[in-house]
Amino acid sequence: MCGPVGILSGGAKEGFGDGVARFGSAIASIGDIDRDNYTDFAVGAPYEEDGRGAVYIYMGISNFKLRTSGYPDMYSQRLPGEMFDSGIPGFGWSIYGDHDIDENSFQDFAVGAYSSDTVAIFRSRPIVHLTVNISISPSPIPLNASLLRCSMDKTRLCTEVNVTFSYENIGTGKGTFNDLLISWYLEADTYLRNSSGYSRFIFRNTNRDSLEQNITLSGAGTHVHTSYILDVIGNNNNPEPKDAWTKVMIEGTYKLLPQVGTDFSLLDPILRNDTKIVAKVEFDKKCETLDQCKSDLVLSVEMDLIGDGPDVKINRSSVILVGERDTLAVTIDVKNVQDISYNANFTSTVKAYKRGVTNTNQGSVSAECEYPLLDFSWTDFKCTANNKLDRNENFKVFTSFGHLQGEAHSGE
Ligand SMILES: [Ca+2]
Numbered sequence: 442m443c444g445p446v447g448i449l450s451g452g453a454k455e456g457f458g459d460g461v462a463r464f465g466s467a468i469a470s471i472g473d474i475d476r477d478n479y480t481d482f483a484v485g486a487p488y489e490e491d492g493r494g495a496v497y498i499y500m501g502i503s504n505f506k507l508r509t510s511g512y513p514d515m516y517s518q519r520l521p522g523e524m525f526d527s528g529i530p531g532f533g534w535s536i537y538g539d540h541d542i543d544e545n546s547f548q549d550f551a552v553g554a555y556s557s558d559t560v561a562i563f564r565s566r567p568i569v570h571l572t573v574n575i576s577i578s579p580s581p582i583p584l585n586a587s588l589l590r591c592s593m594d595k596t597r598l599c600t601e602v603n604v605t606f607s608y609e610n611i612g613t614g615k616g617t618f619n620d621l622l623i624s625w626y627l628e629a630d631t632y633l634r635n636s637s638g639y640s641r642f643i644f645r646n647t648n649r650d651s652l653e654q655n656i657t658l659s660g661a662g663t664h665v666h667t668s669y670i671l672d673v674i675g676n677n678n679n680p681e682p683k684d685a686w687t688k689v690m691i692e693g694t695y696k697l698l699p700q701v702g703t704d705f706s707l708l709d710p711i712l713r714n715d716t717k718i719v720a721k722v723e724f725d726k727k728c729e730t731l732d733q734c735k736s737d738l739v740l741s742v743e744m745d746l747i748g749d750g751p752d753v754k755i756n757r758s759s760v761i762l763v764g765e766r767d768t769l770a771v772t773i774d775v776k777n778v779q780d781i782s783y784n785a786n787f788t789s790t791v792k793a794y795k796r797g798v799t800n801t802n803q804g805s806v807s808a809e810c811e812y813p814l815l816d817f818s819w820t821d822f823k824c825t826a827n828n829k830l831d832r833n834e835n836f837k838v839f840t841s842f843g844h845l846q847g848e849a850h851s852g853e
């Protein structure tokens with residue numbers, strides 16, 4: 442019994458004359474060209490693109506229906522007639538395959554054209570399966586250098602990245618390779634770099650957060666190990682990074698380099714699998730759990746009127762006399778009373794002109810303030826601690842203004 446398992450239609454390219462590409466004029470099994478045990482097939486559309494023609498390759502898979510329903514263009518490869526300089530008009534009129542003409546164990550096929558005396562022969566490239574593993578140790582990364590084997594001075598933080606490569610030949614005979622040459626590119630801290638534009642790591646003895654090298658694998662099934670040390674870039678003379686909260690992603694990408702030279706009887710291999718691998722690690726923040734640091738920032742604000750005469754403290758019941766003093770002094774204190782807090786900050790809006798100096802060094806950790814909006818009637822500012830706040834650490838900012846209304850909000 443047979444029933445339709447999927448419907449294929451031609452590509453979006455316009456056809457010749459009446460707009461019909463005649464997709465399906467030729468259909469042929471081309472054998473199992475990728476040796477995954479599912480027979481693959483090709484469909485010709487000889488009138489496509491003003492009669493230049495094209496052939497579509499579809500890979501057989503076990504759930505072909507799922508793959509094709511709703512995705513009429515899920516072909517694996519499109520071979521356009523215009524790829525040939527001389528042109529083969531009506532390319533895709535006939536297809537014949539399921540033969541291995543160059544003994545590399547991957548099936549090949551030929552395509553004919555109705556308006557040409559030329560036949561194109563396509564040879565399938567051998568496939569290899571490359572396995573790449575990345576492991577990071579220790580994981581999580583302690584924020585204490587004395588626990589790190591890679592730390593030479595027991596001060597700087599670091600981590601070790603170990604990578605293992607191996608490959609298998611999928612084919613036989615001329616479709617196998619005694620060694621394999623790979624181009625390997627490794628990048629540190631890709632997640633933070635993509636979101637914030639900087640990296641917390643450099644490769645040891647370089648000043649770079651990425652590296653590129655060629656790797657030779659000698660023999661299928663053998664494992665090649667490489668290892669790297671990534672040093673943490675400290676923050677303000679502190680070995681800890683500016684941000685120990687965001688996860689660390691290490692990303693490797695790889696591709697095969699040309700292997701076979703100019704021997705026409707041999708073809709360079711391609712990879713069956715992905716060309717990217719990502720590994721993840723966290724800093725050990727010594728919180729209740731790795732993913733959950735419960736910091737608790739307590740914000741307190743003190744306001745005083747200063748100027749000639751004794752300072753006047755302002756509270757909710759204060760009565761402020763117009764002209765009494767001319768300067769409002771604001772002191773904002775942010776104290777962490779629970780787990781470690783990274784990037785602690787507050788934003789504040791004061792409906793007054795900022796007139797005095799700002800002192801950001803009054804707490805156990807210094808801070809830095811930015812003023813995105815500053816004019817004669819309105820001051821917005823944001824202050825961020827220069828380092829993490831451990832339990833019971835604080836940062837404290839003093840600043841002064843020309844008028845009297847103010848409010849502050851905290852964040853972490
Ligand atoms: Ca196949």
Ligand SMILES: [Ca+2]
Pocket residue numbers: 540541542543544545546547548549564565
């Ligand atoms: Ca072949």
